[in-house]
Amino acid sequence: MYTNILTSQRNGVTTITINRPSKLNALNKETIQELHAAFRVADLDADTKVIIITGSGEKAFVAGADISEFANFSIAEGGKLAAKGQELLFDFVANLSTPVIAAVNGFALGGGLELAMAAHFRVASDTAKMGLPEVSLGVIPGYGGTQRLPQLVGKGRAMEMIMTAGMIDANQAMQYGLVNHVTTLEELIPLAEKIASRIMRNSxxxxxxxxxxxxxxxxxxxxxxxxxxxxxxxxxxxxxxxxxxxxxxxxxxxxxxxx
CATH class of the missing domain: 1.10.12 (Lyase 2-enoyl-coa Hydratase; Chain  A, domain 2)
Structure with missing residues (x-):
């Protein structure tokens, strides 16, 4: 059904896994479209009470956007890329009525961190690294990063992360309030499922x-x-x-x- 993502449904939880390990699960146009479709299906499914979003493999949740797709874009095309992406995926996820937990299992950079921040909250493996490196490419975060990061970690920390284009590790992300829990890679999905089961007891x-x-x-x-x-x-x-x-x-x- 999908080329770049996997979905499974069990015990009231739909898990959506971005499955482009050779590209470190980078978000290209096709993957964003597929994610929109999968989130929409899960949200409309009466048997799905919680959605978990994660990345395949051990290295990356999502290592960023697929830069090769937009390196030659004009000003108008760049603006359209951000607007379409926010509408299709990032704002769409943030406003779903079904709870979305991001299980961050490695690099969550650029569009990857923006996707994790669009989820309702985040858990991370102790191997996770997070950052918004866009200014090192001469651009800024365009999928909601300049808005959601300060909401989550405060203006000063967000400014530093964006301006330095640097990465923070999982423990620093937890100290910042960017993630709610840090655990081992093996325990990451079980932890997300455990929290999901607690959510599902409620209305x-x-x-x-x-x-x-x-x-x-x-x-x-x-x-x-x-x-x-x-x-x-x-x-x-x-x-x-x-x-x-x-x-x-x-x-x-x-x-x-x-x-």
């Missing part, structure tokens, strides 16, 4: 509402508190709310229908 409808409310605070001209109030109110009309509150009052475990 998928409420989680989707929470994602929308949290994201709203980062949107220009949008009052996040107003979105929270609206989403909170909407929850009262769901079957999950009825089940959750009934289960609580009956002192039993909730069995959420996801509606």
């Amino acid at each position: 998928s409808v409420a989680i989707g509402a929470a994602i929308a409310a949290v994201n709203a605070s980062y949107e220009d001209g949008v009052n996040g508190f107003d979105v929270e109030i609206e989403q909170f109110g909407n929850c009262f009309g769901t079957e999950d709310f009825k089940e959750g509150t009934t289960a609580f009052l009956e002192k039993r475990k909730a069995d959420f229908p996801g509606k």
Whole structure:
């Protein structure tokens, strides 16, 4: 079905693996299209409660964008590349109602780190290295990196990482708040699955509402508190709310229908 990615679904988790190990899983146009399609399918699948995105092999999550594809682009073509990429993949992932965990298993550079940052949160192997090296190529991050990195690590640290084009290791990324957990490469996917299983105990409808409310605070001209109030109110009309509150009052475990 796909040329550059693999997908599998098990126990409510869809795992999407970027599978271009010979290119260190670099993002080319075709891979971005395939990722969009795979995320869309997983988000629409009622049996998928959590999505994990990772890279194949031990070396790289995604080592960047495929520079050979755009080295000769004009100003207009460059702008279109960034706009299309953000719309198709990076903003699309960030705004999915299904939780997305990035399992960073090696180099996450440039577009790779931007993809990891578009996920709702990140776990990393102790071999992971992260950075935005774009200025060393005479360009800047174009897939949301200049916006999401400061949101996650603060303006000063983001400025230093972007200006130096340097890499940080997994432990420094955790200290910065860029990743939530660091573990061994062998334990990376099991850890992501363990967190996913904890997420799945809860209402998928409420989680989707929470994602929308949290994201709203980062949107220009949008009052996040107003979105929270609206989403909170909407929850009262769901079957999950009825089940959750009934289960609580009956002192039993909730069995959420996801509606």
